[in-house]
Amino acid sequence: MNNDINNIEVDEFQPEYDNDLKMRELDSMCVNESKLEHKWYYNVKYLLVGIIFGIVFVKAEIISWFRIQEMFRLQSFHMYGIIGSAVIVGALSVWLIRLFNIKTIYGEEIIIHPKPYNKGVVIGGLLFGIGWAITGACPGPLYAQIGTGASVIIVTLFSAVLGTWIYGLLREKLPH
């Protein structure tokens, strides 16, 4: 562990930090593992990654309702090629990061928390799959579609946020 740059305030507030992290990663949500405190402009780099990502989304027609319909009717290889090659490149990168113990650009150890399994993965997964085919979009494409000027998708995004909120409200009553 490379501790010389960070962990200054974190240790003092360790219990609170841990609780908050636990709450955020509840239900296998992706969370921020970094313990570094940064100025706001450090986030600009994520904006740039997002911009590149959004351009790829549009240019490869990944966010096209028609491409999604083709995928689920086995009428085109396009989407399978994209997801397949993305996973291969992603898995290779993660493997290399673990093999050579590569650190972040700030020297932090890279941690990927395991995603715990519960019944929600199946039930929620099926529900999301249905939503994906109906709208032709997963959450990422919603943002990109709005960016392309399809303003009515703002309603879809708003409805998705509402779905998220309702899930949070009913969470304790739902089978997990």
Add this chain to the structure above:
Amino acid sequence: MIEILSKPWPWYIAGPLIGLTVPALLLLGNKTFGISSSMRHVCAACLPANIPYFKYDWKKEIWNLVFVAGILIGGYLAVICLQNPNEIIVNETLKTELAGYGITDFSNALIPSDIVSWENLLSFKGLFMIVFGGFLIGFGTRYAGGCTSGHSIMGLSALSLTSLIATICFMAGGFLAANVILPFILSF
């Protein structure tokens, strides 16, 4: 150059670029790639309503909101700078099927403008595709703990069994909706 970039990008270019998002976010700041969680942060920031699930320090995840803002800007730039002048090429069998539902407008390559539009928002089909579909995306992804990016790209890259199960369920739900539910709704 611009001419080449304006054409639809093939899967073997786009796929690896998307895959590279995984190491990019890990190396830039130990962030695990995921998009649907952004909607949870929006809830936590705007309307936590004392619900335990939204009571956390969302500011620690602000990078995620910046990231999705980038995706939105990327979508805008792709249209402004690299607009494809040609109509989207859709599978002929699908075209025939869609014509049966009255979907013949392919001028917007990304959405079926015949149904997904402000004019049709309050029609039965419009409500189903715009509002109900969106609700399932938000509810389902949170219930499953991730979406196509968090589970299918990030999770599978980390060889997570949970994410493999999730991805199989996404696909199963999608096949059901595209081949049974959606044709039934659209035939009204």
